Amino acid sequence: MADLSRLSFNQMTAGKASLGDVVKACVKHNVGWIGPWRHAVGVNPQAAAQLIRSAGLKVSSLCRGGMFPAATAEERRRRIEDNLRAIDEAAAIGTDLLVLVNGPAPGRDIDGARQMVVDGIAAVAGHAAQSGVRLGVEPLHPMFAADRSVVVTMGEANEIAARFPAGQVGLVVDVYHIWWDPQVYAEIAKAGDRIFAFHVSDWIVPTPDFLMGRGMMGDGVIELQRLRGAAERAGYKGPIEVEIFNEALWARPADEIVGLVAERFQEFV
Amino acid sequence: MADLSRLSFNQMTAGKASLGDVVKACVKHNVGWIGPWRHAVGVNPQAAAQLIRSAGLKVSSLCRGGMFPAATAEERRRRIEDNLRAIDEAAAIGTDLLVLVNGPAPGRDIDGARQMVVDGIAAVAGHAAQSGVRLGVEPLHPMFAADRSVVVTMGEANEIAARFPAGQVGLVVDVYHIWWDPQVYAEIAKAGDRIFAFHVSDWIVPTPDFLMGRGMMGDGVIELQRLRGAAERAGYKGPIEVEIFNEALWARPADEIVGLVAERFQEFV
Numbered sequence: 120m121a122d123l124s125r126l127s128f129n130q131m132t133a134g135k136a137s138l139g140d141v142v143k144a145c146v147k148h149n150v151g152w153i154g155p156w157r158h159a160v161g162v163n164p165q166a167a168a169q170l171i172r173s174a175g176l177k178v179s180s181l182c183r184g185g186m187f188p189a190a191t192a193e194e195r196r197r198r199i200e201d202n203l204r205a206i207d208e209a210a211a212i213g214t215d216l217l218v219l220v221n222g223p224a225p226g227r228d229i230d231g232a233r234q235m236v237v238d239g240i241a242a243v244a245g246h247a248a249q250s251g252v253r254l255g256v257e258p259l260h261p262m263f264a265a266d267r268s269v270v271v272t273m274g275e276a277n278e279i280a281a282r283f284p285a286g287q288v289g290l291v292v293d294v295y296h297i298w299w300d301p302q303v304y305a306e307i308a309k310a311g312d313r314i315f316a317f318h319v320s321d322w323i324v325p326t327p328d329f330l331m332g333r334g335m336m337g338d339g340v341i342e343l344q345r346l347r348g349a350a351e352r353a354g355y356k357g358p359i360e361v362e363i364f365n366e367a368l369w370a371r372p373a374d375e376i377v378g379l380v381a382e383r384f385q386e387f388v
Numbered sequence: 389m390a391d392l393s394r395l396s397f398n399q400m401t402a403g404k405a406s407l408g409d410v411v412k413a414c415v416k417h418n419v420g421w422i423g424p425w426r427h428a429v430g431v432n433p434q435a436a437a438q439l440i441r442s443a444g445l446k447v448s449s450l451c452r453g454g455m456f457p458a459a460t461a462e463e464r465r466r467r468i469e470d471n472l473r474a475i476d477e478a479a480a481i482g483t484d485l486l487v488l489v490n491g492p493a494p495g496r497d498i499d500g501a502r503q504m505v506v507d508g509i510a511a512v513a514g515h516a517a518q519s520g521v522r523l524g525v526e527p528l529h530p531m532f533a534a535d536r537s538v539v540v541t542m543g544e545a546n547e548i549a550a551r552f553p554a555g556q557v558g559l560v561v562d563v564y565h566i567w568w569d570p571q572v573y574a575e576i577a578k579a580g581d582r583i584f585a586f587h588v589s590d591w592i593v594p595t596p597d598f599l600m601g602r603g604m605m606g607d608g609v610i611e612l613q614r615l616r617g618a619a620e621r622a623g624y625k626g627p628i629e630v631e632i633f634n635e636a637l638w639a640r641p642a643d644e645i646v647g648l649v650a651e652r653f654q655e656f657v
Contacts, residue, residue: 223593227609233570262531264568265593265609275570299533301502301544324492324534329598340496340534 121347121359121388127152127179128377129318129362130159136373138167142174144377152179152358157208164211171213178214179358180255180291180316181205186222187239188232188269195235198222202243210250216315217247218255218291221270223263232269237279240288248287255315256280257291260299262329273297273306280313292350293318293362295333298341307349314355319343319388320363333363335379337387347388359388390616390628390657396421396448397646398587398631399428405642407436411443413646421448421627426477433480440482447483448627449524449560449585450474455491456508457501457538464504467491471512479519485584486516487524487560490539492532501538506548509557517556524584525549526560529568531598542566542575549582561619562587562631564602567610576618583624588612588657589632602632604648606656616657628657 128150133141138159145153153176160167160181171178184205189195202219209217219240224232240254247254258276259268270276273290280288290310295318297303307314321339326332336343347359361380368376397419402410407428414422422445429436429450440447453474458464471488478486488509493501509523516523527545528537539545545559559579564587566572576583590608595601605612616628630649637645 224609227611229568229609229611260531261529261568262595262598265591265595271568272570299498299530299540301541322534326531326534329531340493340498342496342498 120386121384123149123381123385124151125357125359126150126381126384127154127358127360128380129154129182129360130156131182132361132363132368132380133373133376134364134369139170140373141377142171142176144373145176146174147374148377148381150377150381152177152360154179154182154360154362155212156182157205160212161208164208168212178212179360180216180218181209181212181214183218183220184254185219188222188224188235190225195239199239199242202239203246206243206247206250206252209252215251216253216255218257218316220257220259221268223266224269229264229269233275236270237282240279240283244283244287253286253315254288255291256288257293258296260296272300272302273310274302277306277309277313280310285313289313289315291316291318294341294343294346295320295322298322298346303346304349307346307353310353312354314350314353316357316360317347317350317355318360318362319347320361328366331364331366333365335363335368336361336383343388359384389655390653392418392650392654393420394628395419395650395653396423396627396629397649398423398451398629399425400451401630401632401637401649402642402645403633403638408439409642410646411440411445413642414445415443416643417646417650419646419650421446421629423448423451423629423631424481425451426474429481430477433477437481447481448629449485449487450478450481450483452487452489453523454488457491457493457504459494464508468508468511471508472515475512475516475519475521478521484520485522485524487526487585489526489528490537492535493538498533498538502544505539506551509548509552513552513556522555522584523557524560525557526562527565529565541569541571542579543571546575546578546582549579554582558582558584560585560587563610563612563615564589564591567591567615572615573618576615576622579622581623583619583622585626585629586616586619586624587629587631588616589630597635600633600635602634604632604637605630605652612657628653
């Protein structure tokens with residue numbers, strides 16, 4: 120059983136609620152960590168930081184930077200500038216981790232786009248290190264390879280991270296994206312202290328929708344405890360973030376969602 | 389450019405047409421190969437074989453066997469019997485290749501299900517060899533890991549195939565399922581003469597539907613010629629099968645579909 124003190128509530132699990140309502144619900148249900156998104160904190164990260172801190176919550180990570188590949192050098196430069204801003208926002212909101220969703224290829228050249236991801240991270244890694252912010256490369260499920268991320272396996276994320284110092288660039292391990300991979304346990308072990316975050320949800324069968332149909336822990340087929348155990352044996356001791364995009368869940372009030380997450384977390388993670 | 393003589397039309401690309409109409413359209417558009425499905429030939433494979441042969445067509449493969457994992461030994465035994473029948477049907481329809489879609493886990497134990505796949509293939513491999521039918525393990529896209537196949541990468545299919553004699557068990561390489569994989573070119577090279585079939589379609593962005601939203605060659609992001617080139621360098625010289633599940637396409641007459649497939653095949657594959 121996972122200890123409730125490790126639970127972090129990713130803001131998008133209550134995707135229609137305000138940051139204030141999510142914070143309030145976390146406090147009520149003894150959830151000590153929160154994972155906010157840039158759209159909710161970017162305008163005034165200091166105010167958001169104050170809202171979170173005064174409630175006694177800690178910030179596990181900021182979602183999200185990345186999206187490096189683009190068709191032109193000018194556009195790639197703009198993406199890099201946006202990532203520099205995201206790093207500043209992460210520092211301002213009070214977390215040492217920026218989650219990177221690395222983006223799709225602008226055309227058919229997936230290997231070229233993968234190189235753009237490496238180049239993009241290299242271009243912002245120095246600023247991140249100076250800001251005390253680590254960069255977490257999140258492999259997304261291969262079904263998102265064409266529209267969200269050319270980084271689709273733990274193996275690929277491990278190779279990218281290995282190009283940078285261990286304390287600066289690592290992995291965000293989200294079970295929804297990687298549970299199917301025959302190499303997943305070998306790659307988790309290999310990642311070791313490069314695991315910067317661990318996200319949980321579940322894969323429902325049949326899947327109502329691939330983007331908006333993630334399941335609540337316990338409702339699907341993912342071996343959550345086995346994967347958590349592997350991450351812990353690899354050295355991960357940090358917060359465990361619950362990130363569920365699900366229309367039906369979003370229709371419920373934040374208070375109910377956080378309560379259900381806390382319950383399922385203790386039972387199934 | 390791919391030579392039209394290598395084109396095989398998978399019956400399900402015209403999913404609502406009869407086998408007779410598909411055969412007629414293939415003849416009209418100079419398509420020399422066809423890939424039928426068991427539901428269309430299983431009742432009377434001899435009659436289907438006669439229909440296909442008398443039109444001068446050859447059969448590239450029969451879809452599909454597999455679906456080995458099940459919760460009980462009794463049910464696994466039934467699946468094996470069904471695969472023995474599928475092998476007989478493949479021989480009767482005049483092909484030396486049965487495509488295996490290997491099935492999902494009956495519960496959360498994906499590794500256990502993977503072992504059931506190996507055991508299932510082992511249980512039918514002897515009968516297949518005696519019948520002159522090769523078994524083609526098809527890795528499906530990881531988005532189908534929970535409901536169609538625990539075999540989801542070329543690497544995994546290569547490992548399974550390597551347990552059996554090279555002429556008996558190999559791989560069905562369908563670009564739709566494997567194009568995203570950072571290891572795909574290494575694994576195609578590794579597969580070598582274990583590549584028993586090569587299937588093409590395309591991945592459309594945005595994807596209208598993950599099961600029924602495959603694209604016509606040229607409409608998506610898959611590097612078709614690069615992947616075909618890799619398969620050929622690995623030694624594959626056989627038919628190239630076009631397999632597209634797409635509701636909008638299915639709404640058109642078989643004649644139009646086969647014509648469009650032949651055109652796009654020559655331009656994009």
